Amino acid sequence: MKTEWTLKILWGSLLLAGLAFPLVASAMEMEDCLGCHSEIDVVGEALLVDAVKFEHTVHAELGCATCHSSVTDEHPDDGAAVSRADCLDCHQEVGDQYMQTAHAENATCGDCHDPHQAHGLDAVSASDMNEQCSQCHENAAVVEQHSEWLPQASLHIAKLPCITCHTSSEEYKIVLHISQKQEDRALSGYEISKYEDLKVYSGAKEIKGLIDINKDNFISLAELRTFNLNPAYKALHLDGTLFPSEASHDLTTLDNRYDCSFCHASGPGSMQTSFLALPTPDGSFARIDVEEGAVLDALYGTPNFYMTGSTRSASLNIIGFIIICCGFIMPIGHGTLRFLTRKNRKH
């Protein structure tokens, strides 16, 4: 929260400064820049900026020239190199944190982030984030390294964002996604549905309506059940994962990830709140609140999200307890009678 405010103030003052003393030598607007830079035939692939994706990021509010301040009206004919802002100018706090890590020597901000498609933690999926890492950390190698101590490493690596473990964040958030079967793969062929995939199901309507039936921006347990039981959505299912509650950039790996307790021993108490992340047309995700306790529902809340230890259902515990108690009826009841009638068996 504090970071956010600092950034907002910083950004506000930058805009003010921009109005009072044009830092920029160019009068070109964002639309002008995009007029050329979103057309592959004009600028070529290397200089392409995806306009739809860019326009939905907070960076779009800054305008192109804030970060490319040396651009002139004669661009590109002047042949002059265009400057690029340094992320650290505006993101000092993250920068301070990241630059102290050993990893700063291995990857720069730009290796993981595209400044024209920068999103916050709540607007990306686990696989989006892991794609950033897999440019350098090849997936098969990561699975192999982790399987030395992590059972079912391929499940964990496929499901979890790397930064859920490689972060100093002390808490997590449960995020649900809609996934679907990929026709071209035989086994474990589920992937998070994209906007266009879900549009096939919702037709002309908003995709949110697939699951948020009364469109109140809140997903109740009843709506989850309806979604899970709907035969028309047989190829879709709800996947669950854990996000860190904040994106720290220190890449510290705490012990509670190594001994599994962070996730599997955190108890049902911390599994109450969850969110559903639905894809948006610009390729990011928007979160919707889900009713408390949904992932703990015995059967229909999230039939395909289960973490041993944490998502156990209280009603099954009670049934199990009763079953075990029944096992003692015979010894106790029979044993008592046996004791009382012991004389009969003395031959």
Place this chain on the structure above:
Amino acid sequence: MAEKKKIYLQPTPVRIWHWINAFGIITLTVSGAQIRFPEYITFLGSYKSAIYLHNTAGFVVAISFSLWFFYYMFVSRTMANLYVPKAADLKTGLVRQAKFYFLTYFLGWENPHHPTPENKFNPMQKSVYLGVMFVMMPLVSLSGIFLTNVDPLRELIVMVGGLKLLAGLHFLLACCLIAFIPTHVYLATLGHTPMEHIKTMWSGWEDEETEEAGTQENKDELASRRAA
């Protein structure tokens, strides 16, 4: 007074199997409890060690179960005979045995069933073991194998109704098997002396009293042997 005779009731492979199973199931119970209730139960140190122990014990029990199945089915070929209740068992045997356990036992009567290597289990034991060994053990092992291979088997898991259903089934079946333990151990103390049957499971030999006790079941059996 009946004359004491010893019979070799439990062959070595069966005894080894029985005790592997016993220790395996206890280990699975304790580690399983920690896996499900990690905030309350921490006998085995870290969560990780509980999972590793549970997986190992699970595979040991599943393999020993398969060996047992193989042994009775193909080596000693007595599986059907020992474990599947016969028509007579169902018609009269069950009632007779239940009457003994819940009534005549208290009056000091003899057990109507006399175990022999070919007919080790009484009709009640047969029915219960049939459920335990042919339904619950295979299902709990199979669901356990699925739970240790979630990623590769995800599609099958989704098809059977989801990971949660599978884990719930595994848990409830395990509870049923656990519930069977106190009953099983208690019934094992109902021999002529409390330790009689338990010693047999260790040594293989059981004291048996010869025929003049003349129970109905033994007469049936003698008759059928003569006929054969």
